[in-house]
Amino acid sequence: MMRANIRAGAGSAAAAFTLAAALLTMAAPAVRAHEASHHAPGAAAASGGKDAAPSARTSRNRYGANYFPNVELTTHLGTKVRLYDDLLKGKSVAINVMFTDCKDVCPLETAMLGEVQKILGERVGKDIFFYSLSIDPERDTPQVLKAYAEKFGAGPGWLFLTGKMEDIKLVTQKLGLLRAREAETRDGHSAVLVVGDEPSGQWTRKHALDNPRFLAAMLGTFFGWRDEQPQPSYAQARPMEYQNGQYLFQSRCSACHSVGQGQGDKVGPDLRDVTTRRERAWLTRYIQFPDRVLAARDPIATALFEKFRVRMPNLELSRDEVAAVISYLESRSSDLRVQANKRPLPAR
């Protein structure tokens, strides 16, 4: 119910020209139009954008202390922080909304951010801060968020935040994180990452389910990080054909699952040999409707959930897509078996 409230509230609060509005005017094309990453909505554009001297930019920055409510939030570590003073002021940030009980794509979003964090390494917590704001703050106590953050391997520089419902509502409105219809997920939050540099007042939005390598490279471009390793181009980052099982696996599953190669379990179980471990009918149904299978108290799904404590999301795959991803898992597992057999036997 709470989430329904947030949505209704967001709908009626479209009054003033806010950062939210500024971000939304560019949202339709920009959420997917990656070239737009330099676009600076609102203030930054008006003040001369990237080329203006920092002091000039700062003084004319509309998205500063007067814009952001300095509400008190609590981190997953139990620390009280102020939105503007502690989280935004003087920092580069990437912010999304989530809630731990999500049965939809938000765990994928969190897992993708986890991959971006790995790629950016030490920059996170130094050059950029990640904030994941719970829109279900009553359920998502600091303790619940802490367990979730650990599950997704959130390191220092990535805070999960909770607070008073009304404050969260205000913050998400100001950030334009609730009204992006085109990117809205079934439970009413948007799979969007709002990215900003508070000192220069430059803000933009990215689709949070983009390829993590590509997202990381875009952040580097947006913030003008110089000493970057040359990043593979977008074309290289996606060599696989659309719709094929490998592509689906890489884009929708690999943030949470590995297939062999000694990586062990990530957020979810390693899927090597899952096609022999489970019956085909079960596997097909589970990959397509994990939420329903779990809700029906299927014993395997229940045991897995008890072990992993993160819900396998319903990714809305079609039957064909499920079949494609299963045949990818099958061929990958059999390749690994062949490789294992080819390994030279140890000398006696």
Ligand code: HEC
């Ligand atoms: C956000 C993380 C996440 C994503 C994304 C995800 N999964 Fe999962 N998956 C899990 C978790 C966690 C489990 C363990 C069950 C649970 O906790 O609900 C699981 C369980 C499974 C299982 C059962 C494994 C077994 O041992 O029987 C299969 C099969 C599976 N996932 C396939 C997929 C496929 C295919 C995709 C992509 C289309 C995918 N998953 C995407 C997290 C994820």
